[in-house]
Amino acid sequence: xxxxxxxxxxxxxxxxxxxxxxxxxxxxxxxxxxxxxxxxxxxxxxxxxxxxxxxxxxxxxxxxxxxxxxxxxxxxxxxxxxxxxxxxxxxxxxxxxxxxxxxxxxxxxxxxxxxxxxxxxxxxxxxxxxxxxxxxxxxxxxxxxxxxxxxxxxxxxxxxxxxxxxxxxxxxxxxxxxxxxxxxxxxxxxxxxxxxxxxxxxxxxxxxxxxxxxxxxxxxxxxxxxxxxxxxxxxxxxxxxxxxxxxxxxxxxx
Numbered sequence: 001x002x003x004x005x006x007x008x009x010x011x012x013x014x015x016x017x018x019x020x021x022x023x024x025x026x027x028x029x030x031x032x033x034x035x036x037x038x039x040x041x042x043x044x045x046x047x048x049x050x051x052x053x054x055x056x057x058x059x060x061x062x063x064x065x066x067x068x069x070x071x072x073x074x075x076x077x078x079x080x081x082x083x084x085x086x087x088x089x090x091x092x093x094x095x096x097x098x099x100x101x102x103x104x105x106x107x108x109x110x111x112x113x114x115x116x117x118x119x120x121x122x123x124x125x126x127x128x129x130x131x132x133x134x135x136x137x138x139x140x141x142x143x144x145x146x147x148x149x150x151x152x153x154x155x156x157x158x159x160x161x162x163x164x165x166x167x168x169x170x171x172x173x174x175x176x177x178x179x180x181x182x183x184x185x186x187x188x189x190x191x192x193x194x195x196x197x198x199x200x201x202x203x204x205x206x207x208x209x210x211x212x213x214x215x216x217x218x219x220x221x222x223x224x225x226x227x228x229x230x231x232x233x234x235x236x237x238x239x240x241x242x243x244x245x246x247x248x249x250x251x252x253x254x
Contacts, residue, residue: 019100019124021049023116024093026086026173027107028055028079031062033221036109038069046117049103052093054086062107083173084193088185091177095186103176110217111174118213119176129181129208133174133215140216155197158243163204168212170196181208198242205246 023041027034034053041051053066053073057080066073074089087104094102101123105111115133122128136152156167177185184206185193193199203210 020098021047021101021103021120022094022097022099023047023049023051023103023105024086024090025051025053025105025107026056026083026090027053027058027062027066027073028083029058029060029062030107030109031058031060031065033109034062034107035065035069037105037107037111038066038071040109041105041113044112044114046114047103047120049116050099052090053107054089054093056080056083056086082194084195084199087199088193091182091186094177094182099182100179101176102182104173106173108220110220112216112218115174115215116176118215119174122211122213123176123178127209128211129178130203130210131176132169132172132210132212133217134169134172134212135215135217136168137212137214138216140214159197159200162201162243162247165204165210166212167200170200174215174217184208195238195242198246201243201246202249205249 023045025034025037025041030037038051038053051071053071055063055066055073055075057076057078063073063075074093076085076089080086083106090102090104101120103116103119105113111133119131119133122131152169152171156170159165159167159170181203184203185199189202189206191198191202193202200210
């Protein structure tokens with residue numbers, strides 16, 4: 001149980017008093033941003049939730065800062081090579097601790113805690129199993145670099161083609177999952193989650209429904225993204241492999 005931070009998240013919305021929500025923050029070498037992220041959650045979270053930081057084997061001082069702030073955290077003993085490994089840990093934790101909703105934010109302070117209610121509402125209303133916050137619907141706030149937007153557009157288009165559902169921002173880490181989705185990825189989906197393309201296709205062919213909602217994001221003001229030059233080259237290659245591999249497994253997922 002996450003006692004220390006439960007009292008920090010304000011109980012603003014009382015429409016879902018019986019729903020247990022956990023907000024999991026991914027962290028990798030965000031020593032200059034993670035405290036701002038946690039302070040934003042503490043001051044502006046628009047849903048009542050427990051908070052857990054999952055650290056992807058940082059090599060800077062961010063874990064010490066998280067510990068000193070009194071936040072609960074889990075640390076990977078090795079780096080998973082990207083945020084996908086953090087998501088698998090998060091699903092497992094949320095499932096075995098009986099949470100109804102798992103929300104995800106990145107530790108770089110780009111996602112806004114005040115907008116959590118936007119990604120939670122469709123789950124509370126029962127209109128979706130997975131909600132993604134997209135910066136490209138209302139096109140407000142930070143819109144990412146032109147080269148990265150091109151990659152996002154291409155794979156969003158491919159996923160839209162294969163699933164029949166509209167995607168605009170597949171790389172967004174600002175997401176929420178209901179209990180059905182948590183159970184699917186923690187218990188039924190045995191493979192590691194390598195890319196967001198794999199996650200979205202597995203979700204679709206596994207019978208889960210998803211929707212995007214418009215959110216605003218901040219630009220990164222410090223630290224380095226895990227999407228460096230090498231990972232930028234890997235991104236299209238790994239996502240194509242994930243796309244083909246998941247399509248091969250389509251019948252099994254169904």
